[in-house]
Amino acid sequence: MIDLDKLSSILPKVEKPGRYIGGERGRIKKEDYELHFLFAFPDVYEVGMSNLGIQILYDIANKRSDTFAEETFCPFPDMYGLMKENGIPLYSLETFTPAREFDMIGFNLSYEMCYTTVLSMLKLAEIPLRSADREGFPIVFAGGTCTYSPEPLADFMDAFIIGEGEEVNNEFMDLYLKHKRSGSFDRRAFLKEAAAIPGVYVPSEYQFTYNDDGTVKNITGPQLPVRKRFVTDFSNAPFPVKPVVPFLQTVFDRATLEIFRGCTRGCRFCQAGYVYRPNRERDRDVLLKQACEIIDNSGYDEVSLSSLSSGDYSEINELVIGLLDTLGEKGVSVSLPSLRIDSFKEEYSKRMQSARKGSFTFAPEAGTQRLRDVINKNITEEDIERGVRYAFESGTTTIKLYFMIGLPTETYEDLDGIADIVRKIIGIFYDVPKELRKGSLKITVSTSSFVPKPMTPFQWEPQNTIEELRKKQDYLKEKLKIRGVTYNYHDSRLSFLESVFAVGDRRLGSVLEYTADRGAMFDSWQDYFRYDLYMEAFEKTGIDPYFYANRRRSPDEVLPWSHIDCLISKEYFLNELEQAYGGKTTPDCREGCNGCGMMKQCYALGNIRKKM
Amino acid sequence: MRIGVRFSRNGMSRFVSHLDMQRFFSRAIRRSGIEVQYSQGFNPHIIMSFAQALAVGLETKGDYLEFNTVNDEDISSVRERLSLQMSSGIDIITAGMLDPKGKKLMACVEAASYSVYCSDDIKERFAALTEGGSYIIKNKKGHDVDAGQMILSSDIMTDRIDLMLVLSSKMSLSPFSLFDAVAPGESVRIVRNDLYTGSGTDIISLSGLFL
Numbered sequence: 114m115i116d117l118d119k120l121s122s123i124l125p126k127v128e129k130p131g132r133y134i135g136g137e138r139g140r141i142k143k144e145d146y147e148l149h150f151l152f153a154f155p156d157v158y159e160v161g162m163s164n165l166g167i168q169i170l171y172d173i174a175n176k177r178s179d180t181f182a183e184e185t186f187c188p189f190p191d192m193y194g195l196m197k198e199n200g201i202p203l204y205s206l207e208t209f210t211p212a213r214e215f216d217m218i219g220f221n222l223s224y225e226m227c228y229t230t231v232l233s234m235l236k237l238a239e240i241p242l243r244s245a246d247r248e249g250f251p252i253v254f255a256g257g258t259c260t261y262s263p264e265p266l267a268d269f270m271d272a273f274i275i276g277e278g279e280e281v282n283n284e285f286m287d288l289y290l291k292h293k294r295s296g297s298f299d300r301r302a303f304l305k306e307a308a309a310i311p312g313v314y315v316p317s318e319y320q321f322t323y324n325d326d327g328t329v330k331n332i333t334g335p336q337l338p339v340r341k342r343f344v345t346d347f348s349n350a351p352f353p354v355k356p357v358v359p360f361l362q363t364v365f366d367r368a369t370l371e372i373f374r375g376c377t378r379g380c381r382f383c384q385a386g387y388v389y390r391p392n393r394e395r396d397r398d399v400l401l402k403q404a405c406e407i408i409d410n411s412g413y414d415e416v417s418l419s420s421l422s423s424g425d426y427s428e429i430n431e432l433v434i435g436l437l438d439t440l441g442e443k444g445v446s447v448s449l450p451s452l453r454i455d456s457f458k459e460e461y462s463k464r465m466q467s468a469r470k471g472s473f474t475f476a477p478e479a480g481t482q483r484l485r486d487v488i489n490k491n492i493t494e495e496d497i498e499r500g501v502r503y504a505f506e507s508g509t510t511t512i513k514l515y516f517m518i519g520l521p522t523e524t525y526e527d528l529d530g531i532a533d534i535v536r537k538i539i540g541i542f543y544d545v546p547k548e549l550r551k552g553s554l555k556i557t558v559s560t561s562s563f564v565p566k567p568m569t570p571f572q573w574e575p576q577n578t579i580e581e582l583r584k585k586q587d588y589l590k591e592k593l594k595i596r597g598v599t600y601n602y603h604d605s606r607l608s609f610l611e612s613v614f615a616v617g618d619r620r621l622g623s624v625l626e627y628t629a630d631r632g633a634m635f636d637s638w639q640d641y642f643r644y645d646l647y648m649e650a651f652e653k654t655g656i657d658p659y660f661y662a663n664r665r666r667s668p669d670e671v672l673p674w675s676h677i678d679c680l681i682s683k684e685y686f687l688n689e690l691e692q693a694y695g696g697k698t699t700p701d702c703r704e705g706c707n708g709c710g711m712m713k714q715c716y717a718l719g720n721i722r723k724k725m
Numbered sequence: 726m727r728i729g730v731r732f733s734r735n736g737m738s739r740f741v742s743h744l745d746m747q748r749f750f751s752r753a754i755r756r757s758g759i760e761v762q763y764s765q766g767f768n769p770h771i772i773m774s775f776a777q778a779l780a781v782g783l784e785t786k787g788d789y790l791e792f793n794t795v796n797d798e799d800i801s802s803v804r805e806r807l808s809l810q811m812s813s814g815i816d817i818i819t820a821g822m823l824d825p826k827g828k829k830l831m832a833c834v835e836a837a838s839y840s841v842y843c844s845d846d847i848k849e850r851f852a853a854l855t856e857g858g859s860y861i862i863k864n865k866k867g868h869d870v871d872a873g874q875m876i877l878s879s880d881i882m883t884d885r886i887d888l889m890l891v892l893s894s895k896m897s898l899s900p901f902s903l904f905d906a907v908a909p910g911e912s913v914r915i916v917r918n919d920l921y922t923g924s925g926t927d928i929i930s931l932s933g934l935f936l
């Protein structure tokens with residue numbers, strides 16, 4: 114255990130000490146176990162505690178009688194500095210055990226810009242960064258969506274879990290225990306054997322060679338490719354009904370139900386939409402039961418439905434009505450984070466939390482129908498018009514719109530289209546009878562910059578340069594100088610780096626090490642983002658970042674993630690890319706299987722229902 | 726039925742903020758299934774109030790909160806049901822009925838007793854500084870206050886100093902401010918033992934208001 118007196122003496126000096134004390138209702142304590150496991154989340158407590166994936170895996174690991182799983186998050190820079198100064202290493206929240214004393218540490222990687230935070234956590238834990246130097250230290254591995262293109266972290270991770278950890282983690286732990294029980298644990302032997310587990314990628318067992326032009330020539334290793342694993346019986350898959358209830362207000366401070374995994378829409382830029390296939394729904398009865406249990410065990414007064422597009426749940430109306438009917442009398446409200454207004458009966462929309470909070474969100478992603486067809490975003494101008502009209506009539510005056518800039522084939526006409534949509538919405542607002550409107554209209558337009566992601570049809574696409582993105586942002590800034598309209602945009606330098614690390618290979622490890630050695634972490638937090646440090650690192654290591662971010666990859670190229678298989682065929686992605694350039698849309702999978710390579714599993718698993 | 730609860734907190738849970746304590750107790754009450762009164766309106770919440778805010782870092786053996794139940798309840802069952810919903814370091818000490826017509830606990834508090842665990846050196850410094858009866862320190866807002874007037878009593882014990890300090894809506898002295906002045910930069914462990922109402926010889930623990 115770390116020195117609690119020392120810890121107590123620094124806690125009064127930091128912001129939100131509640132992040133570092135554990136003791137929340139629902140946190141597990143165990144005395145007898147063989148395997149000591151630490152879940153590590155590379156962001157601050159409030160963000161990590163809102164991650165459903167970690168909650169699910171924490172619950173599964175602790176259901177094993179031989180395992181005690183604990184959690185840790187990255188201390189925010191104020192606390193991080195004081196811990197270093199006082200010699201307090203990274204520790205777990207359940208038992209205040211130093212991270213380096215655990216058997217295994219599993220990181221969650223959901224965003225490329227968390228990589229330096231991962232390394233900073235290892236440093237604070239006093240664990241060697243490189244897998245090769247880690248003899249006598251815990252097994253450090255990672256899961257999460259970034260593992261579909263894991264190479265930038267290849268030198269630092271002993272293993273990656275490809276796909277859904279629900280099943281793979283258990284096999285990985287079983288193997289660890291087998292080796293541990295044998296008396297003398299041999300790290301190398303364990304990793305060699307682990308490299309044969311389906312869904313486990315052990316980067317040190319794979320070799321990369323490169324062509325003179327810098328592209329990958331060849332990849333060799335024990336499993337080629339490493340195929341992703343996924344849960345097949347989603348309804349009955351374990352789900353935490355006794356969640357840890359934080360003291361602090363977290364990002365999602367409420368009960369969460371995962372209503373389905375996957376997405377049938379096929380937006381061509383969306384990595385999650387592809388890697389979470391096949392589409393799998395959880396039975397309504399199971400969800401209602403889980404909701405009641407979570408509410409009883411947690412004391413939350415709000416339930417939210419989590420999925421990539423909750424309105425697409427086949428029985429969404431019945432589900433929401435069921436939840437409102439069973440939980441409403443307990444004073445519990447229901448909220449849908451990605452509400453699709455068109456799929457709702459009005460009376461129920463009125464009872465929903467999102468309506469109460471008084472703001473409506475739309476994500477058309479692109480300003481013209483042409484570009485929306487290119488990216489296969491099936492939302493029409495009429496959908497938006499109908500939605501906002503309804504929103505205004507029910508008293509909402511705040512509209513949030515999300516777009517992406519820098520999409521393949523984008524022109525300035527598409528940017529004009531964004532301003533057109535905004536103007537149209539303003540027109541609709543003044544169309545609505547005055548008695549129904551409450552106050553003045555506020556529209557927030559946010560643009561993110563397109564990042565070509567592995568495992569999407571756009572994985573071969575170049576990203577716009579920082580300058581191109583800036584010009585587009587400046588253009589929109591001018592175009593959106595309209596009363597009541599606020600325009601926000603993402604830092605294009607951050608999107609650029611995100612792009613580099615999304616499609617990068619293992620040579621980028623030296624860049625990450627260089628920046629982490631100089632204190633980079635929390636890159637996605639504006640105040641801590643150190644772009645210049647990254648540029649310095651590229652220069653010092655002789656790595657050209659533009660090669661990764663701004664180059665068009667050829668379909669024949671060996672991509673740095675071609676040894677990882679998300680089960681969607683290359684042919685399908687290439688065909689989708691062609692369709693995109695032809696401005697042709699691909700229908701929603703609920704209208705029929707599009708043959709992506711998942712072998713109609715969405716239908717076979719009985720969880721997809723054809724749209725009427 | 727109006728119910729008062731006396732609770733304690735120690736260990737790492739002393740770093741929970743006051744706002745988070747409120748959220749914690751609201752959820753604990755919801756989990757307990759005890760039917761309590763809610764506020765009206767858009768975002769109904771449990772009507773619950775603490776006798777005093779708990780500063781971050783302060784341990785306590787005697788803090789209080791109150792709420793109203795919808796029905797008449799058996800008080801020992803209320804205590805048990807709530808006890809089951811606590812978290813590590815936070816415990817229910819007792820619960821009791823309160824006079825439905827009485828003032829809010831919040832308005833009753835006049836003083837608080839503390840134990841300050843510290844070295845002999847700090848004890849001596851404390852004794853020396855407070856000898857004269859009047860003793861000016863800076864409070865949290867940076868204003869000068871006469872701490873001497875607000876120390877109702879102090880006893881130097883073998884391992885600690887026991888204090889009774891003024892704590893009301895008009896005037897209060899934080900033990901943290903006091904010891905920041907006595908021993909700047911040194912951290913001492915401070916435990917609040919109880920909250921009191923009344924004055925002079927009529928001073929009683931808030932738990933004395935439980936019927």
Ligand code: SF4
Pocket residue numbers: 377390391392702703705706707708709710711712713714715716
């Ligand atoms: S298998 Fe068919 S239905 Fe399922 S995601 Fe692929 S294309 Fe869509």
